[in-house]
Amino acid sequence: MMTECLRRVARALAGTVVAVLLSGTVLASDVHRTQLRPAFDRDELLVVLIIGSDIGWPYRPGDARNGNADAIHLVAVDTVARRATVVDIPRDSVVGGTKVNAHLLTGGPQRLRRQLESFAQVTIDHWMLTSFRGFERISEALGGIDVVVDRPMHDEASGSDFDPGAHRVEGKDALAFARDRHSMPDGDFGRTRHQGDLLVGAHRRVTADGIGLADLVDLMGTLARHTASDIGPTQLLRMGLLAPRIDPAAVEQVSLTGRLDTLGGASVVRLRTRGVFDRIRAGDVGPSTRPSARPSAPAT
Amino acid sequence: MSVPRGRRCWKVWTFALLVAATALVFVFVSGPGPGAPTGPSAPDAAGSPEPSQPIRVAIDATDVGSMDNDPLFGEDAEIPDRAVDTAIMQVEHALETYLNAQFVTQATRFSEQPLDGLLSRQASAALSDDARAGLGALGISVWQVDSEPVAADARVLTRGDDAALVTVRYDLRAQVSTGDTDPVPLHQQATMVFVPQDGQWRADAIDAVLDLPLPTGGRA
Numbered sequence: 113m114m115t116e117c118l119r120r121v122a123r124a125l126a127g128t129v130v131a132v133l134l135s136g137t138v139l140a141s142d143v144h145r146t147q148l149r150p151a152f153d154r155d156e157l158l159v160v161l162i163i164g165s166d167i168g169w170p171y172r173p174g175d176a177r178n179g180n181a182d183a184i185h186l187v188a189v190d191t192v193a194r195r196a197t198v199v200d201i202p203r204d205s206v207v208g209g210t211k212v213n214a215h216l217l218t219g220g221p222q223r224l225r226r227q228l229e230s231f232a233q234v235t236i237d238h239w240m241l242t243s244f245r246g247f248e249r250i251s252e253a254l255g256g257i258d259v260v261v262d263r264p265m266h267d268e269a270s271g272s273d274f275d276p277g278a279h280r281v282e283g284k285d286a287l288a289f290a291r292d293r294h295s296m297p298d299g300d301f302g303r304t305r306h307q308g309d310l311l312v313g314a315h316r317r318v319t320a321d322g323i324g325l326a327d328l329v330d331l332m333g334t335l336a337r338h339t340a341s342d343i344g345p346t347q348l349l350r351m352g353l354l355a356p357r358i359d360p361a362a363v364e365q366v367s368l369t370g371r372l373d374t375l376g377g378a379s380v381v382r383l384r385t386r387g388v389f390d391r392i393r394a395g396d397v398g399p400s401t402r403p404s405a406r407p408s409a410p411a412t
Numbered sequence: 413m414s415v416p417r418g419r420r421c422w423k424v425w426t427f428a429l430l431v432a433a434t435a436l437v438f439v440f441v442s443g444p445g446p447g448a449p450t451g452p453s454a455p456d457a458a459g460s461p462e463p464s465q466p467i468r469v470a471i472d473a474t475d476v477g478s479m480d481n482d483p484l485f486g487e488d489a490e491i492p493d494r495a496v497d498t499a500i501m502q503v504e505h506a507l508e509t510y511l512n513a514q515f516v517t518q519a520t521r522f523s524e525q526p527l528d529g530l531l532s533r534q535a536s537a538a539l540s541d542d543a544r545a546g547l548g549a550l551g552i553s554v555w556q557v558d559s560e561p562v563a564a565d566a567r568v569l570t571r572g573d574d575a576a577l578v579t580v581r582y583d584l585r586a587q588v589s590t591g592d593t594d595p596v597p598l599h600q601q602a603t604m605v606f607v608p609q610d611g612q613w614r615a616d617a618i619d620a621v622l623d624l625p626l627p628t629g630g631r632a
Contacts, residue, residue, distance in 0.1 A: 146546025146602075146620040150534035169486030176484060246484050325603045325619045326567060329579045333569045336479035337489065345479050345569070345576035346607045346616065350534070353617050 149353045152191045157395050158351075159188045160343075161225050161239040162311065164290070165216060168243025176243040177220050177340050181213040183290065183307045186228070186236070188392045194358045195398025196315075199388055200308035200367040202300050204381045207231045211380060216241075221340070232389040238343045244287055246338035250314075251286035253334040257313040259306070265295040286310065298369075300381075305367040316360045318352075328352050364399045464516045468561040469508040471580060473500050475567040479576055492573045499575030500566060503606045503613045506530070507564065507580060510615075514548040515557050515586060515598070524549040532607060532614035546620040548600065558595070559586035578606040578613065588624060599623045 152158070166172065167179025186199040203213035208227040215224040221239045229236050242250065251257055258280050265274040271284060272292035281289050290310055296302025318331065332352040336345065343351070370383040391397070476496055478489035506529075513526035520526050527547055531539065564582035568575055581603045587595035602620035606613040 142624050142626055144542070144545035144550070144622040144624075146543045146618055146622070148531075148535055148543045148547075148615075148618040148620075149538055150532060150616045151537040152534070168484065173486070243484055249483070325605065325617060326579050326581065329569070329577060329605055330477075330567065333477050333479055333577075336569075336571075337477075337481055337483045340481055340484060345571050348479075349577060349605065349607065349616065 149357065150350050152350060152354070156190055156192050157188060157392070157397070158191050158238075159186060159234060159236045159392065160351075161186055161221070161228060161236050163216060163221060163224065163239060163241040164247060164307065165241055165243050168245060171244045176241060176246070178217060179243075181216040181224060183304075184212060184224075184228075185308060185311055186232070186234070186392075187311070188234070188397045189354070189358070190395065190397050191354060193362075193398070194354070195362040195364075196358055197364045197366060197388070197392060197397040198308050198311055199392075200304045200365065201228075201383070202304045202368065202370070202381050204300060204379060205368070205370065205383045206373075206375060206380050207383075210375070211378065221342075232385070232392075234389050234392050238341060238347075240339050240341040240343060242339045247290065248283045248287050249338045250335060251282040251310075253331055254282070254314055254317045256280035256282040257286055257310050257317060259289060259309050259313055261289075263295065263297075265289070265292050267292045267294045269294060281310075301367070301369045308365050308367055312360070312363055312365050315355060315358070315363060319356045319358070319360055323356065325353075328356065362398045364397070464518075464557045465559070467508065467511045467516055467559045467584070467586075469504055469511060469564060469582070470561065471500050471504045471507070471564045471566045473568055474565045477567070477569050479569050479571045489570075492570055492575075495573060495575050496568050496570060499568060499578055499608075499613065503566065503578045503580060504564075506606065506613045506615075507562075507582070507604070511559075511562065511584060515559065515584070521557065522548060522550045522552045522554065524551075530615050532609050532616040535614070535616050535618070543618075546600075546622045547618070548622060550622075550624070552626070555589040555591035556595075557586050557588050557598070559584060574608070576607070580604050580606065590626070596625055597623075 162183070162185040163181050164183030165176040165179035166182045167174040168176035172179070180203070182203055184201040184203060186201065187196060188199070189196045201212060203211065205212045208215065208231065212224070212227065215227045221241050225236050225239050258278065260278055261274040261276050263276060265272040267288075270288045270292035272288040272295060274289065279285075279289075290307050291303065292306070293299050293303035296306075318328065329349065329352070332348050335352070336348060341348075366386070366388045368383055368385060368388070370381040373380050373382050473496060476491055478491060480489040482489040510526055510530040513520045513529065515521050524544055527536070527539065527544065527549060530547075562582050562584050564580050566581075567579045569577040582601075584598070584600040584602075586598040588598045589595045600620060600622045602618060604615040604620075605617040607616040
């Protein structure tokens, strides 16, 4: 009985002493968090041409800037609204009187940019180009890219070996996914769409939780090492820091298709642009809020 | 003779309250106990804040890489070691200048002014009130700040013959005296990406957390 009484008193006493002590020095938890990201010098629309060259060490040694463009994509970003449109352009599309991919071979990235600007009537701010190996390394630095394989892809030429379903691809697998057109019923249209899937998937990876500021800078370092571009280090940093702040739901992928034709005996594509360049020119990027005006995303 | 339960408990209560009162008197009279941070004595009405010791910063370059695209051509990029050393030294100076102005120097501490010397133009343009607080611009008045030296690590990316980006991570731990109470702990943990701008290294992107549990109702 006495012991119980002592316990009650001790508990009350301890509580009293603590309360009185704290009343003299009540500490208010005060945590301030800062996530400061630089503003863009260029507001609103930023358009970057992404090029995948078929030349480059070690697969096909040579200067990647003077190969054929196997992958051609325009990424248009509203840096203020944080929305983006990725336009996938088939390599056989007729642009400037010839296949668009040949402009890289004949005049490098600058010529390809000029020709696309003229065709789309859209100002392209920067270009960035990589090789097969460069793309492998970038996908590895991302820790893989999530893609959905909608049909069996088993192709000796590209090295693809995927069953239908969700896959996280990196290195040679990512490259094979980007290159395989034989497994696709729509051939090069499907391959071009897959390349766009990889771009959108890469963006999704950098929006994942747990990627810190230092990780993003490291990633930009890897990107710089494995690409050629006209983007300076600081501008690349700012682009890299913007990317995670764009919600994947605010990114639209438009895979262009067109009518098959021949030009000088070669198979070509007469593009159907479906108004996508008009929209970009008007600064209207990202998923449309007006379904009737939205370009069809998937190729057929 | 047995004592009734209620009366026995009453005695214990009386004794306990006497002990508590004695203990509290002792606590208030003696001040901080052994091992507690030794703060300055509270300022009188005419007093002014005491000078604090400068914060020393040492940066260790833990990782150095290149942004040159030599790997695209199957080659390894060379690292300009001298440029890296120079950049580390200059960033160290920039960080030390900021930390001292932000937390130590009486005229500027906890104000917005030190941020002008820290941030790039683009980072300044993106600065919000919330971001200012995490960087120490709390708009408070304190009596003294005692900091441990700051040991930071840095990752450097080079481009050509120059350093291009320096990412610094550090923890600042200090004791802040408001004058009314015992010193309270300040902890700032930050990652800052420095870029060269107009011949100086400026922070272009920052993740920071500042924890400063201030006494309620105090001078701060």
